[in-house]
Each structure stands twice: as C-alpha cells, then as structure tokens.
Amino acid sequence: MISESVDDYLKAILELGGAHDERVTTNALAERLGVRTPSVTGMLQKLAAQKPLLVLYEKHRGVQLTAAGKRRAWELVRHHRLLELFLHDVLKYSWDEVHDEAERLEHFISERFEDRVSAILGDPEFDPHGHAIPRKDQSGVFRDEATLAEWPLHKPAIISSVSDRNAASLRELERLGLMPGAALIVEQRKSSGALAVRLDGGPEVIRVNKDLAFRVLVGNRQR
Amino acid sequence: MISESVDDYLKAILELGGAHDERVTTNALAERLGVRTPSVTGMLQKLAAQKPLLVLYEKHRGVQLTAAGKRRAWELVRHHRLLELFLHDVLKYSWDEVHDEAERLEHFISERFEDRVSAILGDPEFDPHGHAIPRKDQSGVFRDEATLAEWPLHKPAIISSVSDRNAASLRELERLGLMPGAALIVEQRKSSGALAVRLDGGPEVIRVNKDLAFRVLVGNRQR
DNA sequence: GTTAGGATTTAGCTATGCCTAAATTAGTTA
DNA sequence: TAACTAATTTAGGCATAGCTAAATCCTAAC
Numbered sequence: 343m344i345s346e347s348v349d350d351y352l353k354a355i356l357e358l359g360g361a362h363d364e365r366v367t368t369n370a371l372a373e374r375l376g377v378r379t380p381s382v383t384g385m386l387q388k389l390a391a392q393k394p395l396l397v398l399y400e401k402h403r404g405v406q407l408t409a410a411g412k413r414r415a416w417e418l419v420r421h422h423r424l425l426e427l428f429l430h431d432v433l434k435y436s437w438d439e440v441h442d443e444a445e446r447l448e449h450f451i452s453e454r455f456e457d458r459v460s461a462i463l464g465d466p467e468f469d470p471h472g473h474a475i476p477r478k479d480q481s482g483v484f485r486d487e488a489t490l491a492e493w494p495l496h497k498p499a500i501i502s503s504v505s506d507r508n509a510a511s512l513r514e515l516e517r518l519g520l521m522p523g524a525a526l527i528v529e530q531r532k533s534s535g536a537l538a539v540r541l542d543g544g545p546e547v548i549r550v551n552k553d554l555a556f557r558v559l560v561g562n563r564q565r
Numbered sequence: 566m567i568s569e570s571v572d573d574y575l576k577a578i579l580e581l582g583g584a585h586d587e588r589v590t591t592n593a594l595a596e597r598l599g600v601r602t603p604s605v606t607g608m609l610q611k612l613a614a615q616k617p618l619l620v621l622y623e624k625h626r627g628v629q630l631t632a633a634g635k636r637r638a639w640e641l642v643r644h645h646r647l648l649e650l651f652l653h654d655v656l657k658y659s660w661d662e663v664h665d666e667a668e669r670l671e672h673f674i675s676e677r678f679e680d681r682v683s684a685i686l687g688d689p690e691f692d693p694h695g696h697a698i699p700r701k702d703q704s705g706v707f708r709d710e711a712t713l714a715e716w717p718l719h720k721p722a723i724i725s726s727v728s729d730r731n732a733a734s735l736r737e738l739e740r741l742g743l744m745p746g747a748a749l750i751v752e753q754r755k756s757s758g759a760l761a762v763r764l765d766g767g768p769e770v771i772r773v774n775k776d777l778a779f780r781v782l783v784g785n786r787q788r
Numbered sequence: 789g790t791t792a793g794g795a796t797t798t799a800g801c802t803a804t805g806c807c808t809a810a811a812t813t814a815g816t817t818a
Numbered sequence: 819t820a821a822c823t824a825a826t827t828t829a830g831g832c833a834t835a836g837c838t839a840a841a842t843c844c845t846a847a848c
Contacts, residue, residue, distance in 0.1 A: 347805065368826060381806055383827055388804085402813065402826060432655075433681040443675055450669050458656040570835065591796060604836055606797055611834085625796060625843065 343394065346449045349418055350375060351385055352396060355407050356415035363412075365404030420476045421448035421456060423469035428459050430470040437470055438512035472503030472522030472559075490537065491555035495528050499560035511557055518548055520558055566617065569672045572641055573598060574608055575619060578630055579638035586635075588627030643699045644671035644679060646692035651682045653693040660693055660744075661735035695726030695745030695782075713743075713760065714778035718751050728780035741771055743781055 354374045358366045368386070372379040390399035396411035407415060425444035429435040435443070451459075460466070469475055493499050501524045504515055515521065519541055530538035535552030550558075577597045581589045591609070595602045613622035619634035630638060648667035652658040658666070674682075683689070692698055716722050724747045727738055738744065742764055753761035758775030773781075 345804080369824095377805090378807065379826065380808080380828080385805070387827090429678075433678065433685065435677070435681070439677070443678060446673050446675075447670065450673055452666055452669075454658070454662070455652075455656065455666060458658070462656065568834080592794095600835090601837065602796065603798080603838080608835075610797090 343392070344414065347385070348389065348396070349414070349449050351382075351389065352407065352411055352415040353418050355397065355405060356412065356419070359406065363406055365406055367404050371405070416476050418448050420478075421451055423473055423475040424456060424459050424463070424466075425451070426469045426471070427463055427466055427475070431463065437516055438509040440470060441509070441512075468503075468522070471505070472501065489556050490528070490539075490550065490558035490560050491535070491552060493528055493560050495531065498525065498527055500525050501558055501560055503559045505557035505559075511554060514554060515557065518550065520550070520554075526560075566615070567637065570608070571612065571619070572637070572672050574605075574612065575630065575634055575638040576641050578620065578628055579635065579642070582629065586629055588629055590627050594628070639699050641671050644674055646696055646698040647679060647682050647686070647689075648674070649692045649694070650686055650689055650698070654686065660739055661732040663693060664732070664735075691726075691745070694728070695724065712779050713751070713762075713773065713781035713783050714758065714775060716751055716783050718754065721748065721750055722783035723748050724781055724783055726782045728782075734777060734780055737777060738780065741773065741777075743773070743777075749783075 351371065354371055355366050358370050358374060368379050368382045371386075372382045375382070386397065386399045386405050389397045390405075394410055395408050396414065397405050397407055399405045422444045425447055426440040429440045429443055430437065466475060490499070490501075501520060501522050503522055504512070504520065520526075525542050527540045527543070528537050529540050529547055532538070535555070537550045537552075537555050538547050539550050540547050574594065577594055578589050581593050581597060591602050591605045594609075595605045598605070609620065609622045609628050612620045613628075617633055618631050619637065620628050620630055622628045645667045648670055649663040652663045652666055653660065689698055713722070713724075724743060724745050726745055727735070727743065743749075748765050750763050750766070751760050752763050752770055755761070758778070760773045760775075760778050761770050762773050763770050
C-alpha cells in the first residue's frame with residue numbers, strides 16, 4: 343500500500359510543513375519532488391481517498407499529514423539518519439557519500455534491520471551531519487535552530503547540523519571546517535549575502551557564500 | 566532501465582537454466598515468479614526488444630541470458646549472498662531470517678555498498694547457507710553437487726549448502742543438525758521419498774522428509 | 789498424417805504515477 | 819466590485835507490469 347513514491351511525498355510534506363505542520367502547497371511539493379504540479383494533485387487525491395488515511399487534503403488549500411502519515415514520515419527520517427551513520431561509521435563511507443545510498447535504502451529496510459543497526463551503533467542520537475535521529479513513539483523534532491545565513495552578527499554559534507542534499511557542498515563545508523560542533527562567530531554580512539566567519543575564535547576569517555550558509559544550522563548550545 | 570521486476574526475471578532465468586544455461590520455458594518462469602504466463606511472455610518480448618540486450622528469446626522456444634544478462638543476474642546473486650552473510654554475522658540475524666531481507670535489499674545496494682560489505686566480512690567465499698559467493702568478473706558457478714534426495718545410499722556426504730527459500734524448513738534443518746559442513750550417510754530411502762540419515766557416523770538415525778531432502782545440497786569434499 | 793491437449797501467445801483491460809495542455813479557482817489589485 | 823494573474827485542478831495520454839479470456843502453435847499419440 344505504501345510505495346516508494348508515496349514515501350517521498352510523505353517525507354516532503356513533513357519537511358515542508360515546518361515545526362507546526364503548516365499546510366503544504368501543491369507547488370512547493372512539486373518543486374521539492376521534481377515533478378509537475380498535476381502529478382502532485384493526482385497523488386494527493388489518491389492518498390486522501392485511500393484507507394489508511396495518511397494525509398488531509400482539501401483542494402486549493404494544501405495538504406497536511408495525519409498522525410499515521412507523520413508516523414511513517416518520521417520512520418523514514420529515522421531510517422535515513424541511522425543508515426547515514428551506519429554507512430559512515432561501519433562501512434567507512436565518506437561524509438558526502440552517505441546521503442544518496444541512505445535515500446535509496448531507507449524505503450526498504452525492515453523494522454528488524456533498523457533495530458539491529460541502531461543497536462550496533464549504540465542507539466545513537468545524531469547522524470554524521472548532526473541531525474537528531476528520531477526515536478520510535480515520539481516525534482523527536484529538532485527545529486529550534488536557525489540557518490547560519492540568518493544568525494546575528496558577533497553572536498557565538500555552534501554548528502548543530504548541515505544539510506545533506508548536495509555532495510559538492512558537503513565537501514566544501516568539510517574543507518572549510520564547517521562541521522557539527524564547530525564554534526564560530528559571524529563577523530560581517532556582505533551585500534551578496536556571503537558571510538565573513540571566524541572559526542573557534544581564531545584569527546582566520548573565512549568567506550562562506552550564501553548558498554552554503556543556508557545549509558548550516560546553528561544554535562548556541564554545545565551538544 | 567533495470568527494474569526490480571526485470572532483476573527477478575533475470576535471476577529466475579539464471580537459476581532455472583541450470584549449469585549449462587538451457588533454455589527456460591515461459592511456464593517455468595511464471596511458476597517460479599508467481600505470475601501468469603501472459604505476463605511472462607509480455608516481459609520477455611519487452612526485454613528481447615530493448616537496447617542493452619539481456620535475454621535471447623524466440624517465441625515458443627524459451628529464453629536464455631546474454632552475457633550482459635548473466636552478468637546482472639550473477640551480480641544479484643552476489644548481492645544476495647553477501648547481504649545474507651552480513652545480516653547473519655554483523656547484524657546478528659538468525660539463520661532463517663536472512664533470506665527475505667536480502668531478497669528485498671539486493672536490488673538496491675550500490676557497487677560501493679557491495680564492496681564495503683565484502684571488505685568488512687573479509688571477502689568471504691560462502692554465505693551462511695553454504696552457497697558460494699560469486700566474485701566479480703567470473704561466473705563463479707558451483708553446480709557439481711547433488712540434492713540429498715538423490716545421493717546414493719551408504720556413500721559418505723558433506724552438506725555443502727541448503728536452500729534458503731523457506732524459513733520454517735530452515736529452522737527444521739537447523740534443529741536436525743543438517744547444516745553446511747555436517748557429515749552424513751543415507752541409510753535408507755523410504756517409499757514416501759523420506760530418508761533415514763545417520764549424522765557424523767554416530768548411532769542416531771534421523772528421518773528427513775522428501776521436501777527437506779531436496780533443499781540440502783551435498784558433495785563429498787569438506788570445505 | 790491427423791489430431792488432441794498442453795504450452796504459449798495475442799488481445800484487450802486494470803492500476804500506478806508520471807506527463808502536457810487546457811480549464812478553473814482564489815486572491816490580489818485597480 | 820471587476821478583472822487580472824498565479825496557483826491549482828481537470829482532461830486526456832504514455833509506460834510499466836500485472837491480469838483474464840481467447841486464439842494459436844507444437845508435439846506426441848494414435
């Protein structure tokens with residue numbers, strides 16, 4: 343009943359819905375999923391019609407996840423992050439290689455696989471990118487962070503996580519030392535949107551372009 | 566271009582074709598794959614028409630794999646057996662739990678995943694059921710064995726592998742001690758097809774039903 | 789050599805999930 | 819309030835991979 347494609351819709355609705363599960367538009371979904379809007383409408387209509395009700399959909403008013411839909415979506419996020427950590431720590435994948443493989447496999451691993459992987463990793467809390475790994479039976483959301491792009495100047499920040507969507511960006515972030523746990527201060531915001539950032543209170547100031555800055559989530563608590 | 570479904574057809578053709586890649590019939594494929602014969606005909610026609618030619622198909626005369634088709638099929642077998650060993654040895658799955666998970670995942674793991682798993686397992690030669698794990702760039706076939714059901718009476722045999730298709734049978738085989746490496750002699754062949762088998766030259770004679778005996782492959786060389 | 793019967797293929801249908809083009813709706817903007 | 823525009827939905831197609839029912843082929847037995 344739940345295809346790979348449905349999985350992708352559920353994950354996208356979860357991620358686009360933000361901390362408060364706001365309604366997600368057809369357009370936003372189409373863009374995120376790389377399909378055309380009529381395909382989204384069609385899929386939402388089908389999802390909203392079928393038995394284990396996963397989404398609430400009203401035409402022209404967007405879509406939200408039901409409790410069941412949210413459960414499946416968080417399950418996928420858990421699978422993804424556990425797989426990333428497993429690929430990195432056990433199979434020795436590099437930081438930027440884990441995303442694609444995890445994205446493919448997250449749909450197909452069983453409960454047992456998930457449990458055993460979690461066990462051999464010591465029931466970890468964070469994936470290699472710093473994202474919290476949600477636990478079963480709670481939503482485990484971490485959304486009280488900001489992107490580096492919008493962090494105030496001169497306020498100390500700790501990188502809590504980075505987006506895992508793009509291998510080239512990840513390599514660049516790693517090269518710059520912008521990895522989870524790193525402490526930094528934003529010294530200056532250029533007109534282009536690029537940032538001048540001082541790492542670990544040291545003397546060096548590095549330039550972080552706008553696109554990259556949006557991939558870095560910061561807080562001010564060490565983990 | 567290669568769907569999960571195509572994968573299943575290729576594997577089935579490989580397995581049903583035997584040691585000499587004999588032509589496989591539409592009927593045999595339909596039965597093995599659990600689909601109706603017209604579905605098989607349709608798929609074979611499509612496969613035989615498309616660009617990376619995977620099968621040779623003549624209507625009413627069955628189907629065979631091309632070199633490319635064989636390469637993909639053996640790759641799947643390698644994936645399957647590596648995954649089984651990995652699930653058993655690393656994730657601590659029991660003997661009878663590995664098949665289904667491996668069957669699902671074998672389609673989706675990457676070259677890199679395959680290589681890394683093989684590496685952490687020490688580039689193993691056999692899976693937990695005793696089947697040889699084929700290596701890249703060679704066909705690595707092991708087909709000089711016989712089923713226990715057809716082994717001569719009183720001739721010493723070593724179990725080389727067991728079929729991994731059925732969890733209940735696997736548990737029964739394990740309970741009886743019929744696992745890869747076990748030495749035995751067939752004492753008697755009942756009219757029902759059941760066997761009376763003496764394990765390790767000991768005094769105990771166990772009864773092995775016909776169905777089970779067909780799942781056990783034996784040779785007379787210790788591995 | 790004919791023919792019966794099983795094996796196989798053809799014909800035509802279903803569902804999924806995507807597409808383009810055209811219609812419609814909703815929400816601003818004059 | 820009327821109209822414009824952008825977002826969204828409807829309508830109609832395509833490919834995949836399955837299905838049933840009906841036609842056809844091949845072979846083996848007479």
